[in-house]
Amino acid sequence: MNRLVEQFSRLPGIGKRSAERLAFHLLKQSDEQVAELASAIGDLKRSTKQCSVCFNLTDADPCSVCTDPNRTQGLVMVVEQPSDLLSIEQTGLYKGVFHVLMGRVAPLDGIEPGDLTIAALLERVQNGLAGTSQGDGADRPRIEEVIIGTNPTLEGDGTALYLVEKLTALGVRVSRLARGLPYGSNMEMVSKAVLADAMDGRQPM
Amino acid sequence: MNRLVEQFSRLPGIGKRSAERLAFHLLKQSDEQVAELASAIGDLKRSTKQCSVCFNLTDADPCSVCTDPNRTQGLVMVVEQPSDLLSIEQTGLYKGVFHVLMGRVAPLDGIEPGDLTIAALLERVQNGLAGTSQGDGADRPRIEEVIIGTNPTLEGDGTALYLVEKLTALGVRVSRLARGLPYGSNMEMVSKAVLADAMDGRQPM
Numbered sequence: 001m002n003r004l005v006e007q008f009s010r011l012p013g014i015g016k017r018s019a020e021r022l023a024f025h026l027l028k029q030s031d032e033q034v035a036e037l038a039s040a041i042g043d044l045k046r047s048t049k050q051c052s053v054c055f056n057l058t059d060a061d062p063c064s065v066c067t068d069p070n071r072t073q074g075l076v077m078v079v080e081q082p083s084d085l086l087s088i089e090q091t092g093l094y095k096g097v098f099h100v101l102m103g104r105v106a107p108l109d110g111i112e113p114g115d116l117t118i119a120a121l122l123e124r125v126q127n128g129l130a131g132t133s134q135g136d137g138a139d140r141p142r143i144e145e146v147i148i149g150t151n152p153t154l155e156g157d158g159t160a161l162y163l164v165e166k167l168t169a170l171g172v173r174v175s176r177l178a179r180g181l182p183y184g185s186n187m188e189m190v191s192k193a194v195l196a197d198a199m200d201g202r203q204p205m
Numbered sequence: 206m207n208r209l210v211e212q213f214s215r216l217p218g219i220g221k222r223s224a225e226r227l228a229f230h231l232l233k234q235s236d237e238q239v240a241e242l243a244s245a246i247g248d249l250k251r252s253t254k255q256c257s258v259c260f261n262l263t264d265a266d267p268c269s270v271c272t273d274p275n276r277t278q279g280l281v282m283v284v285e286q287p288s289d290l291l292s293i294e295q296t297g298l299y300k301g302v303f304h305v306l307m308g309r310v311a312p313l314d315g316i317e318p319g320d321l322t323i324a325a326l327l328e329r330v331q332n333g334l335a336g337t338s339q340g341d342g343a344d345r346p347r348i349e350e351v352i353i354g355t356n357p358t359l360e361g362d363g364t365a366l367y368l369v370e371k372l373t374a375l376g377v378r379v380s381r382l383a384r385g386l387p388y389g390s391n392m393e394m395v396s397k398a399v400l401a402d403a404m405d406g407r408q409p410m
Contacts, residue, residue: 084392091397093404147407152386164410178406180383181357182390183398187289192296193388199298201383201408202352205369 001027053124055100055117057082065089065097072096073141074128078121078163079149080104080156088149096147099124104150104159113162121163125172145173152179152197206232258329260305260322262287270294270302277301278346279333283326283368284354285309285361293354301352304329309355309364318367326368330377350378357384357402 001023008019026034050056051063058064065071065085075096079085080103088094101116128143146167150156160176167174179197181190206228213224231239255261256268263269270276270290280301284290285308293299306321333348351372355361365381372379384402386395 079392081393087392087395088400088404091400091404093397093401147404148410149392151391152388153391168410174410175407176410177403178383178385178408179388180385180402180406182387182395183357183384183402184396185387186356186358187284187292187354188286190292190387191389192298195293195296196298197385197388198382199293199296199352201385201406202380203383203406205353205373205379205381 054098055102055120056085056098068097070095074144075147076125076128076143076145077147077149080151080159084149084151099146101150101159104155105162106155106158116159118163118166122166122170125167125170129170129172143172145175148174148176152177259303260307260325261290261303273302275300279349280352281326281330281333281348281350282352282354285356285364289354289356304351306355306364309360310367311360311363321364323368323371327371327375330372330375334375334377348377350380353379353381357382 004023004026005016005019008014008022009016014022026037047059048057049059049061051058051061051066053062053066056063056065060067066073072095076099077088077094077096078099078101079088080101082100085098085100088098099117099121101118101121103111103116105111105113105116125143125146128141146163148160148163150160150163164174164176178201180201181187181194181198185194187195209228209231210221210224213219213227214221216224219227231242252264253262254264254266256263256266256271258267258271261268261270265272271278277300281304282293282299282301283304283306284293285306287305290303290305293303304322304326306323306326308316308321310316310318310321330348330351333346351368353365353368355365355368369379369381383406385406386392386399386403390399392400
């Protein structure tokens with residue numbers, strides 16, 4: 001019991017009291033229910049892999065997004081984290097595929113471009129542009145456009161700049177998710193940086 | 206005393222208790238201090254006019270923005286309220302002039318285009334395009350572009366659509382403040398509508 005409480009209280013947002021409550025709750029459950037939770041936790045790391053194409057977390061490789069025949073394989077959105085991919089997927093509006101960087105360039109935290117999946121992205125785009133088939137004989141889809149979908153933060157911007165430089169050097173079309181006023185907001189409430197983005201990026205009607 | 210408490214408690218965000226506290230505070234001030242507050246309140250409506258060009262609240266007509274020789278008179282940003290104008294001014298980044306609608310088209314609240322300063326805007330743009338001089342002999346500045354700066358809300362959008370239609374019919378260049386991810390936000394945290402805007406409005410790099 002003490003061991004479980006200690007384990008639970010290491011999870012984010014769970015203090016000692018909550019950990020105890022969870023442990024007591026499990027005590028009251030049936031053996032099967034508890035075994036199911038234990039096995040789900042045990043399987044997590046074992047069954048979760050990274051897609052070798054887009055680096056999203058998946059239980060199949062390549063993942064279901066990369067192999068979906070209804071998606072535009074030539075349109076690649078680059079995001080920082082699997083959770084960002086999930087946000088975009090939940091809109092149901094994006095029909096392309098992804099590339100997950102697994103982080104952002106953050107020199108202050110010691111995260112350099114080499115720590116991310118940038119080399120794999122550049123290789124993927126290079127192959128996609130050439131349309132070459134690899135050693136495995138599979139035709140790589142032709143890549144028409146890369147959308148930079150890093151977060152609109154200082155580090156996300158730095159990562160985007162780095163990527164734009166590398167990608168345009170390859171000759172692929174590069175775009176970036178729009179920055180500006182968030183839908184539903186009010187000009188009185190947003191920060192100066194948001195208003196600056198909104199003015200810089202104003203679009204002809 | 207009771208009359209003042211009643212008056213104070215009509216102000217937004219001030220309840221009966223706060224109103225009493227304010228009244229007692231004033232009782233403790235010097236006669237002069239109280240007289241100064243009373244006169245400032247009394248002068249508010251008397252000294253605040255609307256600029257006859259841009260409809261911003263001002264103490265001079267035309268207002269200091271409209272008569273500023275260092276501003277680009279040919280660039281007009283259309284905003285809903287004087288407070289929106291203030292937000293843009295506080296960025297220090299905008300060098301054009303304004304037109305304040307004094308509201309937004311909101312059929313559900315019974316606010317029609319005719320209730321706003323839209324007719325005056327269209328006339329201002331028409332005159333600005335023709336570059337005609339008016340009866341008073343003054344040359345109107347040539348208007349090169351109108352930036353729609355209504356709020357990114359349902360009613361703001363409706364107002365923008367109405368304005369774009371009327372303005373493009375006059376032949377003036379029309380643009381709109383960018384919509385998308387707000388600077389400093391996180392893709393995980395923003396709403397579906399914000400992500401949709403960000404994808405729709407993506408910009409080539």
